[in-house]
Every structure is written in C-alpha cells, then in structure tokens.
Amino acid sequence: MxxxxxxxxxxxxxxxxxxxxxxxxxxxxxxxxxxxxxxxxxxxxxxxxxxxxxxxxxxxxxxxxxxxxxxxxxxxxxxxxxxxGSRALRVDVLHRRIAPALALHGFRASHPGTDVDVVALGDSDATYAMEALLAGDIDATFRAVPGYDLPRGIRAERVLHDPLDLLVGPRHQLASVRSLTPADVAGHRIWVRGDKRGAEWAAYYDGLGKAFGLRIDAVGPDFGTEALMDAIAESDALATLVGSRDRHVWPDTHDLRRIPLHGPTPLYPHSFLYRTGDRHPGLAALLQHLVRTRPAPPADAWTPSWAR
Incomplete structure (x- = not known):
C-alpha cells in the first residue's frame, strides 16, 4: 500500500x-x-x-x-x-477550513521563518487530542473544552470566539432574511453533522439549544459535509450552523445563504491547548500571536457557562 x-x-x-x-x-x-x-x-x-x-x-x-x-x-x-528537535511545530485542527486553521494561516504569513505542520486528527473526542499532546505527537490543538477539565500537564488559552451563522438553502423560508436572533430560529430544524454524544461540540449545542429553545439534532446517518450541503440546498426546512469565519465554498457551489445571528450573538469558543513542558521554539511565538490577534467579543455575546 x-x-x-x-x-x-x-x-x-x-x-x-x-x-x-x-x-x-x-x-x-x-x-x-x-x-x-x-x-x-x-x-x-x-x-x-x-x-x-x-x-x-x-x-x-x-x-x-x-x-x-x-x-x-x-x-x-x-x-x-x-x-x-528538528520537526516543524505540529498543530492539530478539527478541519482545515475553520477559524483555527485560518488563524494558523495568519501566523505563518507573519512568521515566515517558523515552519508549521497543520494536521487534522479528525477525532470528535478531545480526549484523543490531549493524549496526542501528552505523548508529544503534536505540540498544540484547538478545542472547545472547559478549562477546568484538563489533564495535568496541559494548559488552555481561550484565543478565538467565532460567531455562528445559520446556513440555509435558497428554498428555505428564512433564505431572504438578512439577520436573525437565536429565538427567531426556534421551531426550525437545525442539523449539526456529527453532533453525537461525546463529541466536543455536543455540550456546546446542548447548551445553545436549551438556552434559546432550538431544535438541534443529528438524526440520520452522517455521509459527510458534501452530502449535508446537498440536503440543505434541496430542502425548504433544513438548516445548519457554521462559524462566521469558516472558509468554505458551499455558498458558491450550492447557492446557500449565510444568515448572521445577533441579539445575542452565539460565539463558539476555541481554546489553544498545549503541553506545559513543550520547548519547541515556535510554540511561544504562536501563542503570543494568537493572544495579540484575539478578536474582541461583541457586546451581546453568548457562550455556555463553562466557556465564560
């Protein structure tokens, strides 16, 4: 092979x-x-x-x-x-097109002398990423986890707060709306791919759904992002949630509509996790860059209690 x-x-x-x-x-x-x-x-x-x-x-x-x-x-x-001691700084992201990956792209642009190896472990359970951190397989990872629930030897710095957009197809009854409050979405079905028990984002969406009475589920088989986009493009009732900084071609290829959520603005919390004993020379520079460029949250921001 x-x-x-x-x-x-x-x-x-x-x-x-x-x-x-x-x-x-x-x-x-x-x-x-x-x-x-x-x-x-x-x-x-x-x-x-x-x-x-x-x-x-x-x-x-x-x-x-x-x-x-x-x-x-x-x-x-x-x-x-x-x-x-000679390898590149190895940083894990859940997907190469979401906000943490774009933050790494900005770091590489401003630090051309630092070699960064972006990897996607692709496991929805943050435990695996932490095991990889402790084993030295990676130097850092972006995860949405409570800071008080970390194993010894791992630290977390909250570096990104990504506002959420509702993503709908052209036939959806909300397709022509320019912005929505979370309460406006109550009663509409929101499908989040892979939102299964144990996934790190499950706790976030559970809290979001309870706070605003939203119907968020992952009923049905997971055939991947492309299949989900096909389903949303063809549906007049199905929607999903995406980060506002996600860099996807979905709106172009599927004629999908991004609708910002405000009043309040739900923020997805990304933390930067790293091993305390890691002495890779690029790690400190990356952490400093992330803190310096950390976006300010909007005045009406909403996050779950464990992320505040």
Whole structure:
C-alpha cells in the first residue's frame, strides 16, 4: 500500500474535491486521480462516489478512513522518532477550513521563518487530542473544552470566539432574511453533522439549544459535509450552523445563504491547548500571536457557562 496514496485519499475526504486535494498536496489533479485509483485497485473496493460537486466517500471509504488516518499518524511518529528537535511545530485542527486553521494561516504569513505542520486528527473526542499532546505527537490543538477539565500537564488559552451563522438553502423560508436572533430560529430544524454524544461540540449545542429553545439534532446517518450541503440546498426546512469565519465554498457551489445571528450573538469558543513542558521554539511565538490577534467579543455575546 502506497503511503502517498493513503495520504491523498485522506486529503480528498477532508476537502471533498480532487482539485482542492491536489492544491493542498501540491500535485496535479491527474496525480491525485491516479493515486486514488491505484489505492482502490490495491484494496479491491471503490472509495469515492464522484459527483458534479466533488467526491464523497463510499461506505467502504468511510470504513477505511479512520485506519488511513491512524496509518498516517504512525508514519509521522516513526519519522519524528529519528529527527528529534528538528520537526516543524505540529498543530492539530478539527478541519482545515475553520477559524483555527485560518488563524494558523495568519501566523505563518507573519512568521515566515517558523515552519508549521497543520494536521487534522479528525477525532470528535478531545480526549484523543490531549493524549496526542501528552505523548508529544503534536505540540498544540484547538478545542472547545472547559478549562477546568484538563489533564495535568496541559494548559488552555481561550484565543478565538467565532460567531455562528445559520446556513440555509435558497428554498428555505428564512433564505431572504438578512439577520436573525437565536429565538427567531426556534421551531426550525437545525442539523449539526456529527453532533453525537461525546463529541466536543455536543455540550456546546446542548447548551445553545436549551438556552434559546432550538431544535438541534443529528438524526440520520452522517455521509459527510458534501452530502449535508446537498440536503440543505434541496430542502425548504433544513438548516445548519457554521462559524462566521469558516472558509468554505458551499455558498458558491450550492447557492446557500449565510444568515448572521445577533441579539445575542452565539460565539463558539476555541481554546489553544498545549503541553506545559513543550520547548519547541515556535510554540511561544504562536501563542503570543494568537493572544495579540484575539478578536474582541461583541457586546451581546453568548457562550455556555463553562466557556465564560
């Protein structure tokens, strides 16, 4: 099994498009297609369903994904074991297109001499990321966790507060509205992909739903972001929540509408978690940058009690 083919498979899953994966890996789209085709021949299964809007993993692809990610983590650990002290600052983000990843992009632009390796562990349970921190597999991670519920040896700094937008399709009855209060959304179904018990964002959405009487659920199978966007684009009743700083192509490819929430403004709290004994020279610079560029919360901000 070719390691680069596995890496390419994971990139296509994360970006949902062969073109975007090719740009991330700095290869041609043809090379991405060849790698995926070779991996499919090796495994004897089809890993992706190709659509006009991109690619989404098949059931076999979904089953293979966690093992592929674990394989890549093993390869990274093996390489790091023979170059101690020389690797790039390794920072975990849940997704490469959300606010923490954009914050890292800003850091790299202002600190061109600091090499940063952005990884996506992709596990909804923050416990795994903390274990990776303590093991030295990563230097830092962005997570939404209570600061009082951290294992010994890990510190947290609240660095990002991302306002939430309601995302709806063109047929939704709220599609023409310019802004909403959270109370205005009560009675409308909000589907949050992967909002399962144990996911780090589950506690946040539980609190948000109870505070404003919102119907937030994750009923039904999770076929990935692309499938969720397809469903929202075609529905007159389904909506989801996204961070206002998320960098996605969804509104362009699906004709979706972002509607800001105000009065109050729900903020999703991102904390920067790091190991107290980590002496990587880039860690202090990154933390200082995040604190210096931390956005001021709006006057009408709402966050759950554990994040205040």
């Amino acid at each position: 070719e390691i680069e083919a596995v890496r390419t498979f994971v990139a296509v899953v994360e970006f949902g498009q062969f073109r975007e994966a090719a740009a991330e890996l700095r290869v041609t789209q043809q090379a991405v297609s060849k790698r995926v085709a070779g991996l499919e021949r090796t495994l004897g299964v089809t890993l992706f369903v190709r659509t006009a809007r991109g690619a989404r993993p098949t059931l076999d692809g979904q089953a293979f994904l966690p093992h592929a990610r674990e394989l890549l983590r093993t390869v990274e650990r093996a390489a790091a074991s023979v170059r101690p």
